[in-house]
Amino acid sequence: MSSFAAEKLDIYPIKSDNLYMKQNHSHHAPRATSALVRHRIEKGGERLWRFEDFQDQSFPAVAKALSRLMQDGFIERLSKGTYYRTRQTAFGKSRPNPSALQKLASADSRLFPAGVTAANLLGFSTQNPKRSELATCASSVPRKLVGNDAVVHTRRPQSWQKLSELDAALLDFLRNGGKTGELSGHETVEKTLSLLSRDGRYQRLAKIATDEPPRARAMLGALGEMLGTDKRTLSTLRSSLNSLSRFDFGVYSALPNAKAWYAK
Numbered sequence: 001m002s003s004f005a006a007e008k009l010d011i012y013p014i015k016s017d018n019l020y021m022k023q024n025h026s027h028h029a030p031r032a033t034s035a036l037v038r039h040r041i042e043k044g045g046e047r048l049w050r051f052e053d054f055q056d057q058s059f060p061a062v063a064k065a066l067s068r069l070m071q072d073g074f075i076e077r078l079s080k081g082t083y084y085r086t087r088q089t090a091f092g093k094s095r096p097n098p099s100a101l102q103k104l105a106s107a108d109s110r111l112f113p114a115g116v117t118a119a120n121l122l123g124f125s126t127q128n129p130k131r132s133e134l135a136t137c138a139s140s141v142p143r144k145l146v147g148n149d150a151v152v153h154t155r156r157p158q159s160w161q162k163l164s165e166l167d168a169a170l171l172d173f174l175r176n177g178g179k180t181g182e183l184s185g186h187e188t189v190e191k192t193l194s195l196l197s198r199d200g201r202y203q204r205l206a207k208i209a210t211d212e213p214p215r216a217r218a219m220l221g222a223l224g225e226m227l228g229t230d231k232r233t234l235s236t237l238r239s240s241l242n243s244l245s246r247f248d249f250g251v252y253s254a255l256p257n258a259k260a261w262y263a264k
């Protein structure tokens with residue numbers, strides 16, 4: 001009788017991959033991802049690409065594939081995790097659409113109109129700025145996303161994040177004392193009062209006014225008084241100011257109560 005015991009082999013679970021097969025699959029996965037990423041970009045044409053466009057693939061493999069394509073000159077890196085597929089034109093390589101870039105930049109940290117751009121949006125000026133002017137709560141914004149010639153004011157208070165584009169534009173206009181507008185002092189005051197009286201805008205701005213520079217708080221106080229705002233709100237604004245300070249109200253010096261709110 002044989003000394004070997006019979007063993008039923010089919011009682012053990014069958015493994016689809018042995019060690020060699022797993023190693024072989026792992027070795028080819030990055031290649032497959034690289035080919036897929038390149039194919040999608042070729043098919044997608046001239047546009048922006050981010051890691052989120054390849055969520056069905058391994059993140060490390062996608063990052064490696066995009067880096068390799070950038071090194072090959074197939075795509076251009078605009079900022080961390082953002083790439084652009086160019087095309088050759090009669091005037092050289094194509095460039096990304098500026099508005100699309102700004103929209104992409106604001107997805108990470110909101111961008112608001114500022115300076116002449118804000119004045120134009122609000123109707124205080126008909127001037128079209130040669131360079132876009134923006135404000136953001138972030139400490140920096142990738143230049144390739146907003147344009148190398150854009151003027152960017154960083155580190156606005158975090159309370160701006162909840163503001164609408166128009167609210168932020170008006171607050172920026174006040175910060176500048178209305179000097180970026182083209183209207184007379186009287187016209188500027190009348191238009192500002194009209195804008196502040198709509199849709200609860202004054203209350204929204206007064207609520208975050210303590211985050212603003214003293215001059216902006218003083219002007220908001222004077223404007224609120226003209227609008228007949230409740231005494232509690234006005235008292236809060238006044239108590240936040242140093243009564244010995246005097247502020248340059250710019251064109252808002254035309255407010256009849258400017259001196260009472262510490263205008264020079």
